[in-house]
Structures are given as structure tokens and as C-alpha cells.
Amino acid sequence: MPTTLGEALSVLEELKGDAVPIAGGTDLMVSWPERFIEHERTYLDLSGLDELRAHRWTEDALEIGALTTFWDIVRDPQAAREMPILVDAARTVGAVQIQSRGTWAGNIANASPAADGVLSMMALDAVVELAGAEGVEEVHLDELYLGYKQMRKRADQLITRVRIPRRTLEFQSFVKVGSRRAQAITKIGLAITRSDAGWRVVASSMAPTVKRCCAIERMLDDRVPVDGPGGFAAAIGSDVSPIDDIRTTAVYRESVMARVLFHELARVCPWICAGGDSV
Amino acid sequence: MTMPLEPGQIEVAFTLNGREVVVVVDAAARLLDTLRYQLGLTGTKEGCGEGECGACTVCMNGNPVNSCLVPIFQARGCKVETVESVENEAVFALLGSGGTQCGACTPGVVMTVLWIVKNRDVLETHSVRELMAGNLCRCTDYDGIINGVDRAAATGGAG
Numbered sequence: 001m002p003t004t005l006g007e008a009l010s011v012l013e014e015l016k017g018d019a020v021p022i023a024g025g026t027d028l029m030v031s032w033p034e035r036f037i038e039h040e041r042t043y044l045d046l047s048g049l050d051e052l053r054a055h056r057w058t059e060d061a062l063e064i065g066a067l068t069t070f071w072d073i074v075r076d077p078q079a080a081r082e083m084p085i086l087v088d089a090a091r092t093v094g095a096v097q098i099q100s101r102g103t104w105a106g107n108i109a110n111a112s113p114a115a116d117g118v119l120s121m122m123a124l125d126a127v128v129e130l131a132g133a134e135g136v137e138e139v140h141l142d143e144l145y146l147g148y149k150q151m152r153k154r155a156d157q158l159i160t161r162v163r164i165p166r167r168t169l170e171f172q173s174f175v176k177v178g179s180r181r182a183q184a185i186t187k188i189g190l191a192i193t194r195s196d197a198g199w200r201v202v203a204s205s206m207a208p209t210v211k212r213c214c215a216i217e218r219m220l221d222d223r224v225p226v227d228g229p230g231g232f233a234a235a236i237g238s239d240v241s242p243i244d245d246i247r248t249t250a251v252y253r254e255s256v257m258a259r260v261l262f263h264e265l266a267r268v269c270p271w272i273c274a275g276g277d278s279v
Numbered sequence: 280m281t282m283p284l285e286p287g288q289i290e291v292a293f294t295l296n297g298r299e300v301v302v303v304v305d306a307a308a309r310l311l312d313t314l315r316y317q318l319g320l321t322g323t324k325e326g327c328g329e330g331e332c333g334a335c336t337v338c339m340n341g342n343p344v345n346s347c348l349v350p351i352f353q354a355r356g357c358k359v360e361t362v363e364s365v366e367n368e369a370v371f372a373l374l375g376s377g378g379t380q381c382g383a384c385t386p387g388v389v390m391t392v393l394w395i396v397k398n399r400d401v402l403e404t405h406s407v408r409e410l411m412a413g414n415l416c417r418c419t420d421y422d423g424i425i426n427g428v429d430r431a432a433a434t435g436g437a438g
Binding site for chain 1: 307309328329330331333336339342343344345347348349350352353355391404409410412413414
């Protein structure tokens with residue numbers, strides 16, 4: 001078990017990307033014994049990398065380490081004050097048993113289109129630090145994913161840190177629609193923020209990856225009047241591409257996304273308010 | 280110890296209920312398997328095996344975790360507490376409030392309840408219901424469990 005980042009990276013390089021890094025294990029351990037034997041994969045245990053455990057607040061960013069858990073952020077009052085959508089996301093990711101093991105970096109690396117942590121981090125313009133044999137590079141989280149479970153992260157690279165800029169946020173909201181309040185996987189997820197950098201609208205379970213919704217962001221930046229959920233339909237159509245799956249249907253996803261957007265934004269945007277014929 | 284892990288036997292040392300233990304286990308073993316089949320501590324139950332039901336809840340380094348999702352190699356050097364470490368009195372609060380019936384979820388419930396009682400400041404930000412959301416119970420209506428937590432929290436776990 002490596003105890004330094006250097007050791008971990010040399011194992012990854014040596015195995016030419018055949019090793020699967022494991023941090024909290026809350027995704028990888030599901031159906032674990034079968035998986036281990038059937039695939040005979042090599043797992044690289046990250047749990048000894050103490051240097052990557054703590055999160056810290058610098059002057060201009062929150063830095064989340066590769067081993068920082070959801071629970072670490074839930075229990076940080078500074079996070080609740082400044083970035084409550086991180087805490088909101090962490091509290092829906094699973095129960096305490098999952099929050100205390102699952103990591104933010106693992107949430108990114110698992111690359112699920114339903115990832116709650118990724119949703120909030122992307123709406124906060126998080127930057128992912130990737131370390132590899134060839135050095136360290138930074139990728140904006142909203143540019144990390146290329147397709148379903150596809151990432152701009154090479155197999156010899158580890159996510160070592162996630163940097164979230166500290167900005168004055170005039171608005172932030174996290175909404176997760178699932179079958180029940182606890183322990184559910186997202187049917188429709190939305191994280192919305194507004195800062196000097198403009199509006200950010202990010203959707204989960206609506207596309208092959210967690211995805212920024214640039215058409216909706218433009219509508220908000222341009223203050224395009226909307227008089228009901230239907231006013232978002234065209235932008236939703238161009239931003240996301242939901243599917244029917246075991247959790248719900250594409251039609252339900254699009255219609256609920258429009259309603260959630262309207263409900264959340266009508267509270268804060270005077271140009272978004274119910275017109276005569278809206279539902 | 281930079282050897283990558285491969286299927287095979289490994290030696291793992293950790294603190295279990297206050298005692299140092301060293302086990303030699305299959306590298307693919309979960310903490311749950313090791314507790315039940317290697318160490319004979321069968322109080323911890325396997326329910327769903329995928330981190331949903333909480334029947335296998337143990338405390339690891341002070342926080343509740345699903346032992347079915349912990350590979351044994353990650354227990355190295357950790358402090359693990361199982362339901363076998365619990366004093367009988369702590370369970371009485373649950374019994375008295377009707378928080379247990381068939382008993383399948385009870386060991387996990389007890390571990391989460393006692394963690395809440397020991398870390399009562401979590402109640403400043405979380406409801407008991409939210410904290411107990413990772414322990415599914417198919418017998419009680421949960422009210423018995425929630426009331427048991429309230430009783431245990433009020434009395435420091437002595438029921």
C-alpha cells in the first residue's frame with residue numbers, strides 16, 4: 001500500500017494504467033467479490049496517502065483532497081456558510097455510512113451522470129488537479145467528461161485535488177429529485193449558482209455526463225423573460241439529452257427539469273414569473 | 280509496501296473493539312467477511328451487500344460505515360468497533376421503545392444509535408431521522424427506533 005503520492009503514481013505508471021485506484025470504495029465495492037475474481041483487476045489502495053486527506057480553505061479557494069470525504073465537508077461549518085450546495089449534495093449522496101467513506105474525488109472519477117457531488121462542484125466552477133508521471137495538470141470540471149464514463153483523465157493519472165474558487169455567490173441552489181428523500185439515485189438533479197462569473201446551471205441524470213446547460217445560462221445572463229416552465233423547453237432541448245431508464249422516462253425528466261428551473265429561479269429573477277397561461 | 284494488490288492472502292493488523300488483532304485473509308475479503316468468518320463476530324449482519332441497508336454497520340475510526348463496502352486491506356491500522364463492544368444497557372433504550380422486532384437490522388441500528396449518542400453535536404445540524412436513514416428496517420415503523428434514539432440521547436445511552 002503506497003503511503004506517498006510519488007509511490008502511488010509510480011505503481012500506476014508501472015502497471016500502465018491497469019490498476020484501479022480505490023479511495024472510499026463506496027462505488028467499487030458494490031458486488032465486490034465477484035468483480036475481483038472475475039476481472040482479476042489490480043486495485044491501488046489510496047487510503048494510506050495521508051497528504052491527500054485534508055481539505056483546506058486558502059484565501060481564494062476551497063481545496064478538497066483526493067481522500068476528503070463527503071462527511072468531512074458536511075461537518076465543516078465554513079462549507080455550510082459559503083458553499084451550502086456542497087453540503088446539500090453530500091447529504092443526499094447516501095446515508096452517513098456512505099458519506100463517511102465516499103470521497104469527492106471518487107465521485108468525479110466514477111464519472112456517473114447521476115453524481116450528486118459532481119453536480120454541485122461543477123456549478124461552483126471546480127478545477128480538477130490531475131497528477132501523473134508527466135507532471136500535474138489542471139482541468140476544469142465542466143471540461144473533464146467526454147461522454148458516458150469517459151474522461152479527459154489518463155489511466156496513469158490520479159485526481160489529487162479539487163479546487164473550488166471562493167466567490168461571492170448571490171444565489172446557489174441544489175435540487176435532487178429521486179424516488180425518496182434518503183438513499184436514492186438521482187432522477188433529475190440541478191445545481192444553480194450566480195456570481196460575478198455569471199449564471200451556472202448544471203444538470204445530472206439528464207445527459208451521458210453531468211453537464212452544464214449553456215443555453216439556459218445564456219437565457220439567464222440575457223434576462224430572457226420566461227412566463228412558465230414551458231419557457232425553458234427549447235433551451236433544455238438543446239442542453240441535455242435524457243433517456244428512458246429504470247429510474248424514469250426522458251419525458252418526465254425534461255418536464256420536471258423545466259418545473260424545477262422555474263420554481264427555483266422565479267424566487268430570484270424578476271423576469272421569470274408566472275404568466276396567464278402557465279401551469 | 281508499494282506492491283500492487285493482487286488476489287491472494289494478505290496480513291492485516293487493526294484494532295477491534297479495543298484489542299489489537301492480526302488476521303491473514305484473502306485480499307478480496309471485505310471487513311464484513313473478516314469479522315464474521317475469520318474472527319467469529321457474527322453480530323454484524325450482511326443484508327444487501329451493496330451499502331444500502333446498513334445491517335452491517337460498524338464504527339471505523341469513529342464514524343459509522345457499511346462493513347460490506349470496506350475492503351479488508353483498508354482496515355489496516357484502523358479502529359473498528361462492532362456490536363459486540365456494546366454494553367447491554369445501551370440496547371435497552373431501543374428495546375423499551377419498540378425499536379426492534381425481528382432483529383436483522385438491530386446490530387446496525389445499535390451502532391448508528393450509539394454513534395449519535397457519543398457525538399451528540401451532530402443533532403445540531405441533523406435530525407435523528409436523517410442520521411438513521413442508512414439503517415433500513417422492515418418490521419418497525421421507524422418511530423420506535425427514532426424514539427429509542429431520543430431516549431438514548433437523553434440518558435446518554437443507558438436507556
